[in-house]
């Protein structure tokens with residue numbers, strides 16, 4: 001019984017401090033860096049198959065594209081960030097931000113979508129739904145509409161220019 005209590009306390013401590021319950025799985029063959037799932041400033045350094053949590057220098061975010069700390073590029077702490085490229089199936093968990101619990105009578109809340117300028121999310125009764133902009137338009141976070149790519153200033157746009 002005593003053993004169980006210790007285990008429960010340990011689990012609670014992890015939840016309270018906001019640290020992840022599980023360390024990510026590290027490949028044993030390579031030393032790589034893996035982004036923290038919800039905190040933009042954190043990452044895991046994998047060394048010899050073991051993950052160690054690290055913090056980026058102040059003002060910087062971990063940039064998974066270059067696997068280094070970099071200037072912030074649209075990551076919002078507290079929202080899930082994928083380890084890998086997003087799958088082609090739109091996933092509401094990749095909507096960046098939270099939906100209010102209740103809809104406003106006057107406006108629909110739109111959220112940007114992680115790492116894909118053509119997608120965006122709409123809030124409905126606290127739930128997120130993914131939508132796609134028409135043709136080549138990009139989601140413009142400032143105006144909350146689909147817009148031409150240049151004025152839309154989607155933070156992930158430059159990645160897709162080959």
Ligand SMILES: *[C@@H]1O[C@H](CO)[C@@H](O)[C@H](O)[C@H]1NC(C)=O
Pocket residue numbers: 018039040041042055077078
């Ligand atoms: C991210 O982690 C840093 C370092 O542990 C912490 O200071 C910061 O509050 C965290 N941010 C969020 C949004 O949890």
Ligand SMILES: *[C@@H]1O[C@H](CO)[C@@H](O)[C@H](O)[C@H]1NC(C)=O
Pocket residue numbers: 088089090115116117118119132160
């Ligand atoms: C964005 O998402 C759409 C719909 O899932 C997909 O067809 C498109 O390839 C994605 N674009 C990028 C750049 O990932």
